[in-house]
Amino acid sequence: MGTSRTTDLTVDQIVEIYRTMSVIRAFEDRLHGLAKSLPGAVHLYSGQEAVAAGVCAALAPDDYIASTHRGHGHAIAKGCDVEAMMKELHGRPDGICGGKGGSMHIADFDRGMLGANGLAGGGVPLACGAALTARQQGTGQVSVAFTGDGGANQGAVLESLVLARMLDLPVIFAIENNGYAQATPAAAHFSGTDMAQRAAGFGIPGAVVDGYDVIAVHAATAEAVRRARAGEGPTVLEFRAERFHGHMELWDDQSYRPDADPERLRTESDPLLLLRSRIAEGTVAGPAAFELDRIDRDATALVEAAVTAASEPFTADPRTLLDHVYTR
Amino acid sequence: MGTSRTTDLTVDQIVEIYRTMSVIRAFEDRLHGLAKSLPGAVHLYSGQEAVAAGVCAALAPDDYIASTHRGHGHAIAKGCDVEAMMKELHGRPDGICGGKGGSMHIADFDRGMLGANGLAGGGVPLACGAALTARQQGTGQVSVAFTGDGGANQGAVLESLVLARMLDLPVIFAIENNGYAQATPAAAHFSGTDMAQRAAGFGIPGAVVDGYDVIAVHAATAEAVRRARAGEGPTVLEFRAERFHGHMELWDDQSYRPDADPERLRTESDPLLLLRSRIAEGTVAGPAAFELDRIDRDATALVEAAVTAASEPFTADPRTLLDHVYTR
Amino acid sequence: MRTITYQQAIGEALAQQMRFDRSVVLMGEDSTNAWGPTKGLHLEFPDRVLDMPITEAAFVGAAVGAAATGLRPVVDLLFIDFATVAFDQIANQAAKLRYMAGGRISVPLVLRAMWGTGLRRGAQHSQALHPLFVHLPGLKVVAPSNPYDAKGLMAQALVDDDPVLFLEHKMLYFMPGGVPEEPYAIPFGSAKVVRPGTDCTVVAIGRMVSVALAAAEQLAAEGVQIEVIDPRTLSPLDTSTIYGSVERTGRLVVVDEAHPRCSLATDIAAQVAQDRFAALRGPVRMVTGPHAPVPFSPELEDAFAPGPDQVAEAVRATGLVKDAAVRSR
């Protein structure tokens, strides 16, 4: 499994990466308490922050990502506005999708965020499409298709491997193996050894990466981005990191998960703590711990401000129901 | 690529296998001339006879197969009545499906033939289902899913690999790589090295087999059948053999196929001639050449009789249009 | 009669038939950790409740193949919106296999799915979609509106020899109702007159039955008695009960939360306008969801599904109020 002991990331870059992870953590852990007063389904990303942050740090602002039902982390890492996201989760007309989308459909094409997706694996072909646009127009953009270990079994995802190889699309398949698809353990449904081996069967290079280790995530992605921009086509990356919360808020008791002690995960496998300790031990050049503490406080404040803004009274005009079905 | 120099097949078994290939050849080459006077689309199997014959010779009568749009060979090899098939191709009410199905839907569940299929890859999940029935009922039956090199890229097929592995279904995926999907060469769309490698990525054992060599086909299938009956689950077999004719009768000029000289294929890669020469050289125990000649003549006569029977005048009652939509 | 919920009623029908018929197997994602109607069934039937990978095309297709070879699979699609990833297996395989084989086989398959608005899940988890399946010959489509019907219709689905799409309205799961303990089956194609009335026939399905009943109360206060009919099965459709009612009332309103175009509402309205035109004393009226995806925003989602006011308004718009006025003069 790919881990990384060295990196040429600068202190500024490390700060940005840590900030991204910190905002995601603050956002998701805040939602954990908030979920029962929110409409809709909320799937939290805590624990997997290093994947979104590491992948997106290796991308340019105009590169694309397509996300999943567990999409808040990807959206934040790709630069979506946290307040607009929070408002969307409240179903407000000033939300990032005007309240039409909700948690499972957060999108912001201006940031290259092609959308969360309610269908397992549903975003993967869309990401291939953005890569096709880039290829046709010679823009040099790359596109990342996120999916889970469970979603990776969807026909549309597996077909996308064939398509990406045949057209040599500049796309990166980022498979987040968090150990479960709802209550089904990855070991039961994830046939084959790993996604790198599965990728090889489709003629695509692949790697398995420690998904708690943001440096390793970034390095693997950067290499895949290099390949994509060089016209060498797709790469498959499997990132391993368990989620700290249940599959969906207010849904599961995690009884299917006897070994997973969220508290243990939070101490032993916290991607933020891991980065902190790498900085502390000096293998990664980063800011002082108190600066990281400030980043955490800022992140909490940012999210709290978003919650406050999203809690302002609002009215939704039922007539807007019919807007945006067609362009005209 | 799996080829076979020795076999413990008996002379009687070889005779049966040769007879199957001979009937398929006679049926298909006869259709080549007949197609313009037949309704519908006809996809001929000539050249690939060793696959259907070798696979089905390794099955018991109550084992299952699910077939493709190029399904006549599979149907014949699984024991479907040649006259009833020919009548079906003529759209007659006394056809094997009462004229409701046609070439792309020939089925005979009593022979374990689950049907040709108009959707590329469409039959593969059905075969998994028959395997599931066998598994649940503990009957020891196995099921073979045929698909082409092109169809093997369908999501439903790739998902079936995941499903078959997860449930350890007694199913054999028989991928017939005949070099083309319509006009698209397999090299363009068949990403990865081969289906054995692709299978490995799904944790399923696989092999690539010379599809002109019926002994090799039989041997590889027999081993897969043994595994399936022993509860060891699925196997993927890629059989390589080009079709002698175009993709579909009356459709293509095969201009996409510059290297494929049908006459060369017929002399260098004819599975019937190959078996004859193996018998002649003594590596396979078989009957004398004149007996094989008689089998060929019988096959031609059988098909000719079927054509004659299918050419008898008939009437189709338009009211039967509404029959068989539901059981009641 | 004891009272149980809609989801318990479905679960009970499944359990009772599974005890009786060993060929019934349940297939679905997380089947052994299910929270809905099938919750706990894996404990009683450990070998016949099968967890599936997220491969709907493969496992729905496998269920078709299994059904044609001797099992009676009951497949959980979760949300009907996900039927889209197995659509070929439903539309081209399950629905047509028997016909294409000249009637020599049958496909006794039950596909279960949650449908409808109300759960705030956005556009890809809130659809109705039954019009798509009703359009397709070879499928049967069932949509119970209460626990009693849910049990009886599921019992029928489990002995029916054709592929049945069994639609469970997600907002009815916790609806309580009187349900007999002993097994019983409700035949397909028999509608239920939920509330008799003389002035206008209102056909409603699923959650819209209670919306129609609420409208009936409003209208009763105005002196208008509507007859509320729940078809229960959408394919086959019991047109004779509907026609009989329209012959008496002379008016028709169809209420359904699906989108308006090529819908069940147009289906019923058009059949009546064709076959019972002479009985109609005013325009047919359709009250449906709009021609728009389902929005996430609770306010907008609530505006999406028809409510009692709209139904009452539609009843009046059949010209009935004028009539009523005439009558009362």
Add this chain to the structure above:
Amino acid sequence: MRTITYQQAIGEALAQQMRFDRSVVLMGEDSTNAWGPTKGLHLEFPDRVLDMPITEAAFVGAAVGAAATGLRPVVDLLFIDFATVAFDQIANQAAKLRYMAGGRISVPLVLRAMWGTGLRRGAQHSQALHPLFVHLPGLKVVAPSNPYDAKGLMAQALVDDDPVLFLEHKMLYFMPGGVPEEPYAIPFGSAKVVRPGTDCTVVAIGRMVSVALAAAEQLAAEGVQIEVIDPRTLSPLDTSTIYGSVERTGRLVVVDEAHPRCSLATDIAAQVAQDRFAALRGPVRMVTGPHAPVPFSPELEDAFAPGPDQVAEAVRATGLVKDAAVRSR
């Protein structure tokens, strides 16, 4: 005006717009070896005609993503029956992306597909299926019946900013017709009165337009003048042309080869029965394919699709013949 075929007309619209708009790309299996409307286009546009593996879910989904990021993909689905394997990408992604994103993006995508009976291909290659797509908000659905409309509607599809399903009737491919060489676009939502008449409105699409015209000849001999309307686009539907006609004729027959339930026939019939009830002087009539899959047998397939006799009979059954008799007395 020169005469070209329906398939040439479609190809010409594609070629003309591709010369003008570099963002138009063609995607499909064997696109560079195509035999239909796109035949040869890869020679002029080698970089913009892309061969696809048999992975409809992936490449239709990719086309959606490409459309949302700057291309205008034109995807060849081959037979509409194969849309089933890409149904999620059409129904849940293409149709809903703009709405779910609050209108901040658009999906200018054209999906081409062959539809209809007549080619003796059996149940999985002969369907109509347009009612499924018309039902879905967010999609536009177009079904030209002749070469002139085919070119103009394709030209419009190629500049339209929403996902368009462009349905090409397979039995019309070799139909000749007068088609201007210069580019022109036919706006969506505008029906064409193919034959004016006074006694009954007959709405027909695709191949059924010529069936309706044949019926018109039969009926004219009986002194009955039907007005034949081709909606051309099924979604959006030009109801005002249809309503205007029914206001004059007082009669409606809808002819479509799709299955009867939740169909375009019920859609149009129900809308008229709701919105122009007062104008109707007799029952609406629907002439459709039966509630059965399409059979392979030529005799049965020919019995599947409506013919002129059935249309004429339906026109008479609107009560018109009685009227006509009255008038001629």
